[in-house]
Amino acid sequence: MVQRYRAAFSLRRALQRQAARRCRAATAASHARAGRGAATVREELGLTREAFEQAASRHLERSRHLAHHLSKALAMHSADAVWTAAARHLVPDARGQRAGPPSPGRWWTFQTLPGRACSHTIAHKWETFRLVGTLAGHLDRYRSPSLSAVATVGDAGGVPRGGSVLAQPRHLQAPTAPRSGSWWEHRGALAVVFAGGPAARAGDLVLPVRLPAGAGAWAHTAHHLTDPGAWHKLDLVRTRAPGQRGGWRYAAHLLVLAPPYVAPPTAARRAAAAQLDRRAGVDVNVSNVTVVSFAAAGTDGRRTVVTLDQGERQRLAAAADRARRQARALDRSRRATNRAQYAWSRAQERRAARRAAAGLRPVTVSLPRGPRRPTAAGVPEQAYRRDACSAAYRHGRARLSVAAAARTRASQARARQVAADLVATHGARAVVEAADVGVWARRWGRGVAAFTPGRLVRALAAEAAAVARLGAAPGLVRAATRPTACSQHCLCGARVPKTLADRVHRCPACGLTGDRDAVAAAVLAFVTVTDPADPGTARVDVPAARQALADCPGLHAVLSESRAAPLGRRRRRPGGWAPASARRRRAARRTAGSVRPTIPDEPPRPHHGPPETTPRASAGHAGRGRDPVHRQDFWPRA
Numbered sequence: 001m002v003q004r005y006r007a008a009f010s011l012r013r014a015l016q017r018q019a020a021r022r023c024r025a026a027t028a029a030s031h032a033r034a035g036r037g038a039a040t041v042r043e044e045l046g047l048t049r050e051a052f053e054q055a056a057s058r059h060l061e062r063s064r065h066l067a068h069h070l071s072k073a074l075a076m077h078s079a080d081a082v083w084t085a086a087a088r089h090l091v092p093d094a095r096g097q098r099a100g101p102p103s104p105g106r107w108w109t110f111q112t113l114p115g116r117a118c119s120h121t122i123a124h125k126w127e128t129f130r131l132v133g134t135l136a137g138h139l140d141r142y143r144s145p146s147l148s149a150v151a152t153v154g155d156a157g158g159v160p161r162g163g164s165v166l167a168q169p170r171h172l173q174a175p176t177a178p179r180s181g182s183w184w185e186h187r188g189a190l191a192v193v194f195a196g197g198p199a200a201r202a203g204d205l206v207l208p209v210r211l212p213a214g215a216g217a218w219a220h221t222a223h224h225l226t227d228p229g230a231w232h233k234l235d236l237v238r239t240r241a242p243g244q245r246g247g248w249r250y251a252a253h254l255l256v257l258a259p260p261y262v263a264p265p266t267a268a269r270r271a272a273a274a275q276l277d278r279r280a281g282v283d284v285n286v287s288n289v290t291v292v293s294f295a296a297a298g299t300d301g302r303r304t305v306v307t308l309d310q311g312e313r314q315r316l317a318a319a320a321d322r323a324r325r326q327a328r329a330l331d332r333s334r335r336a337t338n339r340a341q342y343a344w345s346r347a348q349e350r351r352a353a354r355r356a357a358a359g360l361r362p363v364t365v366s367l368p369r370g371p372r373r374p375t376a377a378g379v380p381e382q383a384y385r386r387d388a389c390s391a392a393y394r395h396g397r398a399r400l401s402v403a404a405a406a407r408t409r410a411s412q413a414r415a416r417q418v419a420a421d422l423v424a425t426h427g428a429r430a431v432v433e434a435a436d437v438g439v440w441a442r443r444w445g446r447g448v449a450a451f452t453p454g455r456l457v458r459a460l461a462a463e464a465a466a467v468a469r470l471g472a473a474p475g476l477v478r479a480a481t482r483p484t485a486c487s488q489h490c491l492c493g494a495r496v497p498k499t500l501a502d503r504v505h506r507c508p509a510c511g512l513t514g515d516r517d518a519v520a521a522a523v524l525a526f527v528t529v530t531d532p533a534d535p536g537t538a539r540v541d542v543p544a545a546r547q548a549l550a551d552c553p554g555l556h557a558v559l560s561e562s563r564a565a566p567l568g569r570r571r572r573r574p575g576g577w578a579p580a581s582a583r584r585r586r587a588a589r590r591t592a593g594s595v596r597p598t599i600p601d602e603p604p605r606p607h608h609g610p611p612e613t614t615p616r617a618s619a620g621h622a623g624r625g626r627d628p629v630h631r632q633d634f635w636p637r638a
């Protein structure tokens, strides 16, 4: 497999070099482009899909070595991928933007051997890698001893969680080809077959397939693999696996033309959420997300605050410390193996000068601690990619990237779980302020990285969309900040200016007191957006908000409950966000005052860059900043 990857990589690099040269020529030929037209010049220079496919084919014919490992079809898929990248550079997209010029890729980031999609119009038309066998055949071959001998694919779905459906040995045997020699007739265990390449001599490459064996995963597996007619495209993918021999793990990615699998509990939860007739507002901060929702009539207020608990904060800080230590160890390793590229530190220089002055023998510096040596232009003398790196360095770097990927996956899984809880409580009709979390990351990098509010909002949008498809709710809608100014207004419509440091909302007009974020989320719940595609069409429905202020029993308690109270009652989640629910507290009915100002339609004003003073406190912590920055400025617009 490594040799196949090496061959595919060298072919791809040759094609990428050709693409870079041809693109440079096309860019330089300004007169020819003006005279004969850009398309003609591109064609003359061989900048077409066909020309690249022919080039790949010629490489394969001329190189015996490549032909041992690659088939023509595989070479052509490679050429298609290279051409796509070159075309993105040559032809601007709808927004007039184009990608950078193509350049040779790196071995360490080369992951995918693209396969050809299965044709669903011509029978048995699937070149390069293909999946053969059937799920029933696989079950027959590797049936778990605990499963009855006559259980079918459908029956196996009934095995309770924790049981096993398959018993696949540690070393799987590749199935043998059918007597006719045609893999299309194979009905046994699943296998990936690569026909072609060297092929002729060594025969087809047949890789046995290992499926998840647990009963919990079986329904998911069966959903995608039962119908071979839906199998569409197979790519070979490798990922770094420092623990494995060779340092890589190989897998086949199958694309299936089928609706995604939804587990029965998820389907039931979404069906129940689709029945909820509620309107919710989502207030997003650097360190917490507050959701407040009301029943359609403006009654039954509910609030949920999602934030990182203390233990999780400490765990994340410890993980960041560990990653920093590992990164510094990698840096030391790189410095030690590339000493000529780094200057000495001041202390090292002083010591050398001292020893020279005292007439002592100069010492060898094994680890220069100074800056990287620059050229006159200020760039490194030697590109980082040309550095010599030890095997331990590569190993360490692979471990770091694998750990980071695992952390990201865990965080995404938690985001989906929290989003599911939020939509189940508050329904799928929700409004969130349109803010670019990426911009926050530049200012509050570490806080945002720990809490990842953007990831949570994306998960919330996906879950709300899945529920919205079942009912009439519109899902999660974005509302522009300027025309709504939810953090600066009260439910009664009065403007209540607050600085970032003001964590409590106190309305002088109606007397409503509450947590700043909760009130903002409550106002957001009454925002209507005329055109969901344009956040600028958002307006606050003041009469409805005022009605809720009057009708919702216990609203004051829902909005003003201190954050400390729900934290004690939150459900424990192993290492993750803790949604702290404050639902429907009984409280005395509160009368709204007689002052009835309306929220003015604020015209969009140009935003003048970041505020002059950088806030010292993140929005989630009360009273720690003395900053005149309003909430709108706190969320800078691009």
Ligand SMILES: [Zn+2]
Pocket: 490, 491, 492, 493, 494, 507, 508, 509, 510, 511, 512
């Ligand atoms: Zn008010």
